[in-house]
């Protein structure tokens with residue numbers, strides 16, 4: 162009974178707990194420090210619950226990727242912060258230059274609404290950028306070579322939440338944040354979107370046997386995200402939402418069949434074993450062919466030569 166209760170309450174508990182922590186952090190004199198304390202506490206809580214009530218027991222086993230997962234998380238966070246700083250100054254610069262011509266365009270944000278409504282509006286707006294970037298990364302082979310790193314794991318757990326190639330996370334953040342800057346959203350909206358994204362992100366990857374019920378129709382839950390990691394593309398190219406699933410539902414990519422999510426996850430291609438290899442692999446021709454699961458050019462050529470020789474031999478047999 163306790164198990165059933167926990168599996169229904171843990172997701173909202175971690176999410177709301179994280180947001181309450183963020184609320185106090187934002188009001189303190191050291192917001193970044195206290196936010197990180199909250200973040201690490203939620204990670205510890207999720208990691209403990211993963212041990213006590215795993216969704217998939219085999220996902221508890223080590224896969225040798227923990228160091229890489231953490232390293233990509235740190236690098237992506239750094240790259241994202243730099244990009245956010247650039248994208249913050251870019252629209253501001255544009256605004257100062259063209260303000261006399263376009264006055265009004267950059268101030269359409271409804272500042273007068275209560276903060277809660279502004280954050281919801283900000284989340285839905287940012288989500289469209291996140292959705293489009295994520296969907297593009299799955300449907301376009303050029304971007305897939307960067308996003309494949311995130312999908313190359315054989316198990317889902319709290320630690321590989323932030324396993325993103327920095328090009329992938331930069332692209333996503335650019336598409337989701339620049340529109341908000343252009344619309345004139347204030348800083349607290351960005352902080353709250355950051356907090357919501359942080360906690361929902363940790364939870365989407367968690368290996369806890371949670372039952373999320375009606376929440377599956379609003380948020381990107383572990384259940385929906387497990388389908389998104391499926392090896393089967395028909396199941397995997399769905400549920401692109403990062404925080405909310407509103408765009409998946411509107412644009413026809415929402416997938417939530419009435420059965421247990423698959424545990425057959427991963428990609429058909431191959432990603433390098435070590436951190437540096439994983440960073441540089443998508444930039445090389447050979448490396449990206451490996452990621453895409455395509456044969457090396459030399460093998461294709463050798464096969465073509467063999468087929469041609471066979472054809473020639475057959476033709477000469479026929480003429481003789």
Ligand SMILES: [Zn+2]
Pocket residue numbers: 295299308311312389
């Ligand atoms: Zn994906």
Ligand SMILES: [Zn+2]
Pocket residue numbers: 311366386390
């Ligand atoms: Zn994921």
